[in-house]
Amino acid sequence: MKHMTRKATRHVSQNEGLIFEKSSSGKAAWKLPPLDVPEVDAAALLGSSERKDLGHLPEVSEIEIIRHFTRLSTWNYAIDLGMYPLGSCTMKYNPRVNELVVRLEGLANGHPYQPERISQGALRIIKTLSECLIEITGMDAITLQPAAGAHGELTGLLMVRAYHESKGDPRKKVLIPDSAHGTNPATAAMVGYSVENLKSNARGMVDVSALAAQMNEDVAALMLTNPNTLGVFEQEIYKIAEIMHAKGGLLYMDGANMNALVGKVRPGDFGVDVMHLNLHKTFSTPHGGGGPGSGPVAVKSKLEPFLPTPVPVTKPDGTLGFEYNRPQSVGRVRAFYGNFGMFVRALAYILANGPDGLRQTTEDAVLNANYIRKGLEGVYDLPYSTPSMHEVVFSDKLQAKKGVKTMDLAKRLIDYGFHPYTTAFPLIVPGALMIEPTESEPKEELDLFIEAMKSIAEEVEEDPQTVLGAPHSTRVSRLDETAAARKPVLRWKPGI
Amino acid sequence: MRYLPKSPADRKAMLQAMGARSIDDLFSPIPAEYRLERDLKVPRQMAESEIVDWFRERSRENGDAYATFLGAGAYAHYRPVIIDSLISRGEFLTAYTPYQAEISQGTLQAIFEFQTMICELTGMEVANASMYDGSTAAAEAVMMAVRLTGRRSVIMARSVHPEYREVLTTYAHHQNLPLSTTSFKENGRLNLEEFEKSITPDTACVLIQSPNFFGTIEDAAAIAEIAHKKGAMLVVSIAEAVSLGIVEPPRQADVIAMEAQSFGVPLGFGGPYCGVIATREQFVRQMPGRLAGQTTDRNGKRGFVLTLATREQHIRREKATSNICTNQALVALMVNIFMTIYGKVGLRELAKQNLAKTAYAAAQFSKHARVLFSGAPRFNEFVVQTSESPYAINSRLLGHKIVGGLPLKKFYPELGHAALWCCTELTTRSSIDTAVGLVAESERSVRSAKEEVDVQEVAR
Numbered sequence: 001m002k003h004m005t006r007k008a009t010r011h012v013s014q015n016e017g018l019i020f021e022k023s024s025s026g027k028a029a030w031k032l033p034p035l036d037v038p039e040v041d042a043a044a045l046l047g048s049s050e051r052k053d054l055g056h057l058p059e060v061s062e063i064e065i066i067r068h069f070t071r072l073s074t075w076n077y078a079i080d081l082g083m084y085p086l087g088s089c090t091m092k093y094n095p096r097v098n099e100l101v102v103r104l105e106g107l108a109n110g111h112p113y114q115p116e117r118i119s120q121g122a123l124r125i126i127k128t129l130s131e132c133l134i135e136i137t138g139m140d141a142i143t144l145q146p147a148a149g150a151h152g153e154l155t156g157l158l159m160v161r162a163y164h165e166s167k168g169d170p171r172k173k174v175l176i177p178d179s180a181h182g183t184n185p186a187t188a189a190m191v192g193y194s195v196e197n198l199k200s201n202a203r204g205m206v207d208v209s210a211l212a213a214q215m216n217e218d219v220a221a222l223m224l225t226n227p228n229t230l231g232v233f234e235q236e237i238y239k240i241a242e243i244m245h246a247k248g249g250l251l252y253m254d255g256a257n258m259n260a261l262v263g264k265v266r267p268g269d270f271g272v273d274v275m276h277l278n279l280h281k282t283f284s285t286p287h288g289g290g291g292p293g294s295g296p297v298a299v300k301s302k303l304e305p306f307l308p309t310p311v312p313v314t315k316p317d318g319t320l321g322f323e324y325n326r327p328q329s330v331g332r333v334r335a336f337y338g339n340f341g342m343f344v345r346a347l348a349y350i351l352a353n354g355p356d357g358l359r360q361t362t363e364d365a366v367l368n369a370n371y372i373r374k375g376l377e378g379v380y381d382l383p384y385s386t387p388s389m390h391e392v393v394f395s396d397k398l399q400a401k402k403g404v405k406t407m408d409l410a411k412r413l414i415d416y417g418f419h420p421y422t423t424a425f426p427l428i429v430p431g432a433l434m435i436e437p438t439e440s441e442p443k444e445e446l447d448l449f450i451e452a453m454k455s456i457a458e459e460v461e462e463d464p465q466t467v468l469g470a471p472h473s474t475r476v477s478r479l480d481e482t483a484a485a486r487k488p489v490l491r492w493k494p495g496i
Numbered sequence: 497m498r499y500l501p502k503s504p505a506d507r508k509a510m511l512q513a514m515g516a517r518s519i520d521d522l523f524s525p526i527p528a529e530y531r532l533e534r535d536l537k538v539p540r541q542m543a544e545s546e547i548v549d550w551f552r553e554r555s556r557e558n559g560d561a562y563a564t565f566l567g568a569g570a571y572a573h574y575r576p577v578i579i580d581s582l583i584s585r586g587e588f589l590t591a592y593t594p595y596q597a598e599i600s601q602g603t604l605q606a607i608f609e610f611q612t613m614i615c616e617l618t619g620m621e622v623a624n625a626s627m628y629d630g631s632t633a634a635a636e637a638v639m640m641a642v643r644l645t646g647r648r649s650v651i652m653a654r655s656v657h658p659e660y661r662e663v664l665t666t667y668a669h670h671q672n673l674p675l676s677t678t679s680f681k682e683n684g685r686l687n688l689e690e691f692e693k694s695i696t697p698d699t700a701c702v703l704i705q706s707p708n709f710f711g712t713i714e715d716a717a718a719i720a721e722i723a724h725k726k727g728a729m730l731v732v733s734i735a736e737a738v739s740l741g742i743v744e745p746p747r748q749a750d751v752i753a754m755e756a757q758s759f760g761v762p763l764g765f766g767g768p769y770c771g772v773i774a775t776r777e778q779f780v781r782q783m784p785g786r787l788a789g790q791t792t793d794r795n796g797k798r799g800f801v802l803t804l805a806t807r808e809q810h811i812r813r814e815k816a817t818s819n820i821c822t823n824q825a826l827v828a829l830m831v832n833i834f835m836t837i838y839g840k841v842g843l844r845e846l847a848k849q850n851l852a853k854t855a856y857a858a859a860q861f862s863k864h865a866r867v868l869f870s871g872a873p874r875f876n877e878f879v880v881q882t883s884e885s886p887y888a889i890n891s892r893l894l895g896h897k898i899v900g901g902l903p904l905k906k907f908y909p910e911l912g913h914a915a916l917w918c919c920t921e922l923t924t925r926s927s928i929d930t931a932v933g934l935v936a937e938s939e940r941s942v943r944s945a946k947e948e949v950d951v952q953e954v955a956r
Contacts, residue, residue, distance in 0.1 A: 016605075018605070018608070018609060018612075019609050019836055020609070020612065023839070023840075028839070028841065028842060029576075029578075029836070029837045029838075029839070029842075030576070030837050030838050030839075030842035030845075030846075032842075032845055032846065032849055032921065033921075035849060035852055035853075036924060036925040037852050037853055037855075037856035037925050037928075038852065038855075038856060039852060040848070040851055040852045040855045042742055042848055042851060045851060045855060045873060046713070046742065046743065046851075046873045047873060048744070049713045049743055049744050049873050050742065050743070050744065051740070051741070051742050051743055051744045051745070051844075054616065054617070054741065054839075054840045054841075054843055054844060055616035055617070055840070056612075056616050056840075057613060057616055057617070057835065057838075057839045057840040057843065058836055058839050058840065059839045059840050059841060060836065060839065062578060062837070065578060065582075065833065065836055065837060066578060066581070066582070068836075069582045069585075069588075069606070069833065070582070070585065071602075072601070072602035072603075072605055072606055073582075073585045073587035073588050073602050074587060074602065075587075075599075075600075075601040075602040075605075076587040076588065076591045076594075076599065076600055076601070076602040076603055077587075077591065077596070077599040077600065078586050078587045078588075078589070078590040078591045079586070079590035079591075080586030080587070080589075080590045081586070081587070084592060086592055089592060091590075091592055093499055094589065094590050095499060097544050097547055097548065099584065099589075100548065101547065101548060101551035102764075103580070103762075104551055104552060104554075104555035105555055105560050105561065106554070106555030106556060106557070106558035106559060106560035106561075107551070107554065107555050107558060107764070107765065108762040108763070108764055109559075109560075109572070109762065109763055110558045110559055110763060110764065110765040111559075111564050111566045111570055111572065111763050111765070111899065112570050112763070112765055112766030113566050113568055113570070113902050114559050114562070114564065114566060114899050115890070115894065115899070117894075118557075118558065118559035118562065118894070118899070119558055119559065119765070120557040120558065121553070121554035121555055121556065121557035121558030122554070122558050122765045124554055124557065125551075125554055128539075132538045132539075135536055135537050135538055136536060136538070147628035147629065147632065147767070147768070147824075148628060148820070148821065148822035148823075149821065149822060150809070150819040150820055150821045150822065151628060151632070151820075153819065154819060158666065158670060161670055181810075182808075182809040182810040182811070182812075182813045182816070182821075183809050183810075183819050183821050185809075185813040185814035186809035186812070186813055186814055186816040186818070186819035187819040188814060189814040189815070189816075189819075190667075190670075190671070190818070190819055191670050192670045192671055192672065195813075195814045232525070233525040233526055235525055235526075235527060237527075237530075238527070238530070262536075263532065263535075263536050264523055264526065264531060264532055265526050265530050265531050265532055266530075266532055269530050269532070270527075270530045278822075280822065284499075286589045286590055286826065287590065287591065287592045287593070287822075287825075288583075288588065288589055288590075288591070288825050288826025288827075288829070289588055289591045289592070289593065289594060289600075289603040289606075289825040289826060289829065290592070290593035290594065290603070290625070290786065290822065290823050290825030290826075291593075291626065291768075291822045291823040291824045291825045291826065291827070292628075292767075292768035292822070292823075292824045292825070292826060292827055293822035294768075308666075309662075324906075330666060331662055331663075331665055331666035331669070332631075332659060332662040332663050332665075332666055333632075333663060333666055334628065334629060334631055334632055334663060334767075335569055335629060335630065335631035335657065335659040335660060335663060335766070336569075336570070336659065336765075336766025336767060337765065337766045337767070338766070338767055339767040339768040340764050340765040340766050340767050340768075341762070341764045341767065341768050342767075342768060344551070348547050348551065350538055350539070351539055351541075351542045351546075351547050351550065352497075352498070352499065352541065352542060352544070352547060353497060353499075353541060354538065354539065354540045354541025354542070355535035355536040355537070355538055355540070355541075356497070356535065356541060357497035357499075357500075357541050358536060358538070359535075359536070360497050360500060361497065361499075361500065363519045363522075363523075364500055364502060364507075366519075366522050366523065367507065367510055367511070367519060367522065368510075370514055370516075370522055371510045371513065371514060373514075374513060374514040374515075375513075386525075387522075387524070387525045389522075389525070410596070411596075411598070414596070414598060414599055419592070419596065419599065420596050425810075439499075439500055440499070440500075440501065441501065442501035442502060442506070443502065443506045443509070443510060471598050471599075474598040474599060475598075475601055476597070476598055476601060476793040476797055476799040477598070477793040477794040477795055477797075478598065478793060478794055479597045479598070479791050479792070479793050479799045479800075479801050480791045480792055480793070480794075481597075481791065481801050481803065483791050483792070484789040484790070484791035484801050484803040485789070485803050485804055485805075485806075488780065488787075488789050488803055488804060489789055489790040489791075490608075490611055490622045490623075490780070490787055490788070490789050490790075490803075491608070491611050491612040491615045491621075491622065491623070492608065492609070492612040
């Protein structure tokens with residue numbers, strides 16, 4: 001409690017009901033221009049397909065809408081307010097120039113089917129970003145089509161499957177370490193692979209001898225996150241790649257943690273065959289409350305024929321265009337070309353950084369994580385002493401003795417003015433506290449965070465009830481998630 | 497680097513605090529032979545003003561200030577100003593997925609309102625928080641029907657957006673789901689006789705789009721009746737959300753997969769857009785994607801949480817309903833604000849303007865060329881068949897700073913020289929008249945060239 005006011009102070013926030021509760025007939029926030037063509041009779045044109053009633057859509061004025069959403073917004077935590085140390089999520093600063101350039105008229109209003117000759121600007125952006133990402137990953141080719149990381153995984157595994165099929169055998173299994181993100185096994189299942197778990201060793205890394213024993217000609221690929229979800233770099237990565245390649249398997253890298261590597265080491269140089277990136281993590285596009293993301297997939301040349309269609313190309317006359325005739329392609333994974341608006345933002349971020357900025361960014365991200373690790377070592381249990389890269393994973397082992405779990409600690413952190421870290425993940429650490437500060441935090445914010453975490457640890461010793469009842473300073477106290485799932489109320493209805 | 501909040505002295509002090517000599521110590525876990533010892537070959541660090549200039553140049557090369565008749569799954573509607581004012585608030589823009597409900601009530605309540613309005617518009621009982629886009633939502637909706645029925649075959653209408661069909665083909669291929677296609681009739685609607693014949697005891701569902709790719713409104717009730725009689729489901733894709741303002745939703749559907757881009761989302765060269773799946777309450781546990789639900793806190797106060805997470809990958813891993821994690825939250829917020837602005841009355845009036853512009857344009861075009869599929873109601877798209885290639889006509893139209901309809905040769909070679917034209921409330925009468933004028937001119941010159949040939953043949 002004693003340090004609580006250093007980062008945050010309670011502040012009046014406005015109450016606000018559901019928008020439907022403000023609606024009344026005759027209010028409007030819209031105005032259409034007069035029609036310059038004859039009016040039509042909808043009933044005559046549409047017959048029985050005409051809709052007569054729009055149900056309970058609201059009728060409200062513009063100022064009410066502004067206040068409604070502004071009030072709601074003030075109930076959210078955000079990077080703009082402070083550190084957002086969610087491990088694996090890379091909640092870094094979202095530069096505002098990115099938001100300006102994506103709204104430039106020709107880019108915001110560009111139709112995906114407009115003729116290529118008036119799409120050269122968008123195509124140039126796609127090409128330049130592709131080249132930058134290929135260089136950053138050390139791979140040979142890339143598709144920007146996937147809409148998010150999990151969609152990138154799907155695309156990557158489809159290509160893995162197409163590659164093996166081209167050799168006459170699609171294979172049956174994908175190996176996935178027990179520390180992996182949940183999307184990895186879910187994706188493998190969607191592509192029709194069975195999932196085989198790979199146990200981590202005592203240092204939290206892939207057990208190379210276990211891998212050698214499990215690897216055989218039925219295995220299509222290993223899906224590996226590097227650094228892994230403990231924030232640990234797989235030091236024997238090349239051996240891992242060799243084991244996979246020796247039996248004809250491929251090495252897939254989940255690039256969720258690429259923020260630890262950019263400008264310092266390239267996956268293509270350490271044996272990765274196919275990987276996805278998350279532009280909404282490493283490359284600063286905003287999370288926006290859960291999306292949109294963008295999940296480009298970079299590959300080595302042997303997988304290039306299988307890229308989704310269309311593929312951007314330079315034509316003989318020097319102009320840019322799309323190539324659709326790709327007989328070995330896995331097909332399309334999304335309509336049009338992907339989340340183009342995210343490409344614009346990611347490229348603006350790369351241009352703002354340059355090679356020196358990208359390297360410094362990675363160094364600062366790793367520096368920040370290790371500074372937190374040093375500051376909290378001894379206060380919280382560190383289950384793996386292996387060196388950390390961009391994130392550090394503690395456990396609630398010491399606090400659990402007093403009946404306080406990682407989720408309780410996380411909720412208490414809210415009272416101190418921070419967003420919680422990632423709780424209960426990775427699965428190989430019971431009661432995990434997964435902390436990723438990113439490069440965006442100044443030393444002062446990190447010191448406040450360390451101080452808050454120490455103070456909470458003291459509270460657990462002196463007054464565990466305070467921690468168990470947290471958060472105490474929010475608009476709502478802990479919400480009943482069990483009741484929400486047991487009797488789901490998923491929409492508003494009049495009179496409830 | 498201006499985004500990095502540390503002085504050299506800060507970095508030094510931090511390294512000292514942890515007993516490291518230099519930053520290289522922290523990277524020692526990376527084997528030396530793989531470390532990159534050179535600069536990345538990416539453009540040099542640019543000033544903000546240079547970045548803005550570079551993208552302005554790209555914007556100018558990208559059809560800046562053209563009027564468009566393109567639709568086909570991406571629609572040019574007016575975007576009210578307050579959408580961007582509101583979504584630019586850092587508390588929405590820079591927040592994460594609302595897993596920590598106590599400090600995410602803003603996002604959660606907004607999702608709850610979004611789900612409610614999507615239900616109202618589609619006539620369904622539940623809607624999720626969003627999917628990537630209309631194409632992936634359609635594919636996931638089909639997968640959902642496969643799980644719900646325990647059957648494996650899928651029928652798709654040839655009048656579904658060709659790229660949506662390609663995405664479904666990709667998704668279905670590796671799950672070994674047999675896919676077949678049913679054609680359309682003279683009036684542009686699904687061929688019901690052919691459809692009925694193609695249903696087998698293994699048919700999980702039929703995927704249709706309404707309004708379909710040609711703008712024609714399908715008879716969803718009739719299709720549902722045929723499908724349901726044989727135990728198959730009806731999955732309906734809606735790519736033009738504004739149609740819901742005046743076109744009766746396919747209430748007989750089992751699953752609706754929407755693309756909500758029309759509701760305030762910029763065209764943005766194809767994305768990010770906003771998919772969403774809506775369905776009946778009894779099917780909710782097979783629905784992919786996030787859901788917000790209402791609950792109470794310890795003091796009985798109303799609040800919202802993400803719920804039914806046992807469907808999702810972070811809990812169920814390989815047994816999840818989908819691998820989807822990140823969705824399109826901020827885009828769904830644009831859609832939400834758009835629906836709130838137009839509301840119950842405005843959305844109908846907006847849709848009616850689309851209908852009026854399209855009726856006028858189709859009538860004008862039909863004076864000079866053939867407008868296909870006139871036998872069934874349409875919303876804001878129609879197909880015009882010309883004597884000359886639409887590429888040639890469009891090329892001349894570009895000179896007037898107008899982008900003509902989408903040539904269909906690539907997707908529907910059987911329709912000959914046909915193009916898909918779209919009118920919205922933003923289409924002006926003068927650009928319609930200009931486009932019709934060029935089509936008329938093209939028809940006249942083709943006709944006179946033909947007459948000349950005929951005259952020569954007679955002379956010979």
